[in-house]
Amino acid sequence: MKIYVGNLHYRASRSALYALFVPFGYVQLIEIRMLQDGSAEGVAFVYMKGRHDGTNAIHQLDGMNFMNRFLQIFEIEE
Template structure:
């Protein structure tokens, strides 16, 4: 399952994002989206997990949780248009 994570701290790294989701199960990939021109975080990212049950638990537990001084918005990622 691909999970959207919004309202991230602009200082959060891929490793820190992965660490936040690690207690819920195996992480295939964790990526903070960066601006191509400034190389700064855009404040959101994506986490991929193979186990849908673990991913759903992560969404439930982390949505609204404060990390890095910001309350995360976590939900299942919608396909790109």
């Protein structure tokens, strides 16, 4: 399952996102989008193995205050 994570703090790391999502299930991959100047765009994609786990993560984490930013999280249909 591909999950969009928006409104990220520019200092959010893959390891911080992993720690946020792993309690909900197996995290396959985390991609943080970067701008051409090398700075973070404030968007990431988290790939989780199970649909049930991913859906649970979305419901629990959407709107959560993470690094003083309220996350916008939803499923990306592939």
